[in-house]
Amino acid sequence: MNGPISASPNNFIWIKSATLDFYRPPEPGPGVGEVVRLDRALDDIVAAGARVEKLAGGFLFTEGPVWVRDGGYLLFSDPNDNRIYRWTPDGDLSVYRTKSGYTGPDIAEYGQPGSNGLTLDRDGRLTINEHGNRRVTRLEKNGQLTVLADRYDGKRLNSPNDLVYKSDGALYFTDPPFGLPKFFDDPRKELPYSGVFRVAGGTVQLLTTDLLGPNGLAFSPDEKYFYVDDWDVKKKVVMRYRVERDGTLSHGEVFFDMTSEPGEQALDGMKVDRKGNLYVSGP
Numbered sequence: 284m285n286g287p288i289s290a291s292p293n294n295f296i297w298i299k300s301a302t303l304d305f306y307r308p309p310e311p312g313p314g315v316g317e318v319v320r321l322d323r324a325l326d327d328i329v330a331a332g333a334r335v336e337k338l339a340g341g342f343l344f345t346e347g348p349v350w351v352r353d354g355g356y357l358l359f360s361d362p363n364d365n366r367i368y369r370w371t372p373d374g375d376l377s378v379y380r381t382k383s384g385y386t387g388p389d390i391a392e393y394g395q396p397g398s399n400g401l402t403l404d405r406d407g408r409l410t411i412n413e414h415g416n417r418r419v420t421r422l423e424k425n426g427q428l429t430v431l432a433d434r435y436d437g438k439r440l441n442s443p444n445d446l447v448y449k450s451d452g453a454l455y456f457t458d459p460p461f462g463l464p465k466f467f468d469d470p471r472k473e474l475p476y477s478g479v480f481r482v483a484g485g486t487v488q489l490l491t492t493d494l495l496g497p498n499g500l501a502f503s504p505d506e507k508y509f510y511v512d513d514w515d516v517k518k519k520v521v522m523r524y525r526v527e528r529d530g531t532l533s534h535g536e537v538f539f540d541m542t543s544e545p546g547e548q549a550l551d552g553m554k555v556d557r558k559g560n561l562y563v564s565g566p
Contacts, residue, residue, distance in 0.1 A: 339376050347401040365397035385415020392464045400445035412443035414462025432487045438473035453483040457497035490532045499553035512550035
């Protein structure tokens with residue numbers, strides 16, 4: 284198997300005819316940081332004295348954390364390293380899946396070939412957004428992969444990013460080109476837009492092309508609203524849509540605008556808690 288062994292996505296060292304099950308060992312945690320409270324309302328959400336704990340380190344990039352309640356462990360992606368990791372509360376860290384997002388021979392061209400977003404379906408099966416393979420898959424109980432989406436209208440997806448299930452079993456995912464080597468200018472790109480999609484009954488449905496780089500997404504607790512944010516340094520917004528009975532989206536509006544925040548980073552993952560509070564990893 285051919286693959287890169289350097290840390291930088293721009294200067295790869297290439298090794299031929301070898302089996303690569305690791306690129307660099309992760310560093311053990313913990314480490315702590317403080318919770319900065321800019322509004323007293325946060326006291327109703329985060330307990331006084333709560334600390335930020337570092338579970339593990341030494342990764343190239345981390346994405347898509349999902350807690351597996353039945354197993355009592357955390358899974359997360361390192362898309363640069365093409366792996367999914369497993370962390371347990373006793374501090375044990377292990378590789379859960381290698382080649383988690385790409386198996387192609389030209390992997391050295393990719394900055395983030397691995398898996399990105401992870402989530403679980405109603406049956407507890409892991410669902411994976413695969414950057415390099417440009418598809419959404421489900422890991423079955425027997426270890427086999429089922430492809431849920433890899434094309435729309437006959438064209439390959441860009442590089443599925445984040446994903447969330449609705450309670451009826453329909454899957455929603457975002458598809459910006461950030462997993463492609465040259466992003467928006469990559470010659471491999473087949474779709475002329477970055478879409479938000481829905482998968483139900485084996486059919487892939489395009490819901491909206493409103494955003495340049497749709498990324499994190501989440502439902503309100505009652506599933507009447509759907510949130511999606513934009514990885515766009517010129518438009519750092521969270522959009523809110525009304526969810527129709529057929530699962531489609533309508534009445535899109537800017538829910539929160541962080542464009543004025545300085546820096547080159549935009550918006551990424553999002554979660555909603557049981558009370559409807561929206562958490563956004565922002566600039």
